Amino acid sequence: MESRQAHRKNEHLSLATKYYQQAHAGHPFDQVRLIHTALPEEAVDEVDISTELAPGLKIPVPFYIEAMTGGSKQAMKVNRQLARLAAKYQLPMASGSVSVALNEPACRDSFRVIREENPTGIVLANISASASEEEARAAIELLNADALELHLNAAQELIMPEGDRSFHWLDNIQHLVQVLDVPVIVKEVGFGMNKTDVSRLANAGVTSINVSGRGGTNFAMIENRRNNQQDFAEIANWGQTTPEALLEAHVAKSDAHIIASGGITSPLDVVKAGVLGASAVGVAGYFLNILIKEGPDALDKVLVDWLGSIPRIITLLGVESFSGLQWAEYVLSPDLQNYAKQRRLL
Numbered sequence: 001m002e003s004r005q006a007h008r009k010n011e012h013l014s015l016a017t018k019y020y021q022q023a024h025a026g027h028p029f030d031q032v033r034l035i036h037t038a039l040p041e042e043a044v045d046e047v048d049i050s051t052e053l054a055p056g057l058k059i060p061v062p063f064y065i066e067a068m069t070g071g072s073k074q075a076m077k078v079n080r081q082l083a084r085l086a087a088k089y090q091l092p093m094a095s096g097s098v099s100v101a102l103n104e105p106a107c108r109d110s111f112r113v114i115r116e117e118n119p120t121g122i123v124l125a126n127i128s129a130s131a132s133e134e135e136a137r138a139a140i141e142l143l144n145a146d147a148l149e150l151h152l153n154a155a156q157e158l159i160m161p162e163g164d165r166s167f168h169w170l171d172n173i174q175h176l177v178q179v180l181d182v183p184v185i186v187k188e189v190g191f192g193m194n195k196t197d198v199s200r201l202a203n204a205g206v207t208s209i210n211v212s213g214r215g216g217t218n219f220a221m222i223e224n225r226r227n228n229q230q231d232f233a234e235i236a237n238w239g240q241t242t243p244e245a246l247l248e249a250h251v252a253k254s255d256a257h258i259i260a261s262g263g264i265t266s267p268l269d270v271v272k273a274g275v276l277g278a279s280a281v282g283v284a285g286y287f288l289n290i291l292i293k294e295g296p297d298a299l300d301k302v303l304v305d306w307l308g309s310i311p312r313i314i315t316l317l318g319v320e321s322f323s324g325l326q327w328a329e330y331v332l333s334p335d336l337q338n339y340a341k342q343r344r345l346l
């Protein structure tokens, strides 16, 4: 018999796959069009797709497997399959929130498997932004992690009957950034950030910020399905989409690396995120869906396709590297332009 926490982790996996397709109307990245050049003056094998997750933390590929799971038998199987692919294609991979493992030693192996399957790759440990210094250090140690992700999930917690109701995070984040010896990435979980959030995090010393916006996995919907006490369906569309959050981050003009995640479902989305200023791109729900519904071989094939397509699309923009995408040209749909104008982002 698995614990209550393990049951919750299994529910997240099953609801995240059940509702992934119907989570949102429309695909937010369709609101961004890239401008083709007929004269690329570039060759595919000259394109450099390496980038950085955080200052000094180099990665060979611009996308990675974003935080999902750990804490149950099913989570262990998912983590093992994802970690094998991460090792094969040199993709960084984040664990799901490690807090359950700190409280329940029996489930630690479901996280450790990420490092065991990928001894030399880049592994990120994930924990709440409210974690103490001791918990943060234990999370890093459990995975021998190269970086720590601190998640901001106020909307998710508020929908959960057993969730937190108090969210004073900034001082703790500032402290953790100062004392930890690995890079700290602060991330949302699919509701996006606004320009003030990005400025406040950067001013607190955070050098890598994942705006993780709306458009893919929808934790408002997932937690609402788990909540039998109160119906929060009205906030099913809460938050900034990932393109909106990237435009918000852009005007914050911080020196922090900006990471995109939330609704990334194709190599073109990865490139569009780079054009909107992302230095790396996390993918969670889309990869999980393929893994659970079609198996690891199907996900393997998707990863090969993405790795082949990204340099070709970058070539079509006449750009020589993923990090050079920020100079590529684009236009926004009327809706997104309207958002940007009202928010004074243009």
Ligand SMILES: Cc1cc2nc3c(=O)[nH]c(=O)nc-3n(C[C@H](O)[C@H](O)[C@H](O)COP(=O)(O)O)c2cc1C
Residues within 6 Å of the ligand: 012, 013, 016, 066, 067, 068, 069, 095, 096, 097, 126, 149, 150, 151, 152, 187, 188, 189, 190, 212, 213, 215, 216, 217, 261, 262, 263, 264, 282, 283, 284, 285, 286, 288
């Ligand atoms: C099943 C599942 C579990 C998740 N658990 C965590 C978590 O423990 N910590 C975290 O920071 N984000 C978690 N996330 C959020 C993702 O890391 C990501 O920010 C969000 O899903 C948006 O990306 P996507 O649209 O590609 O799924 C989870 C996502 C999924 C699908």
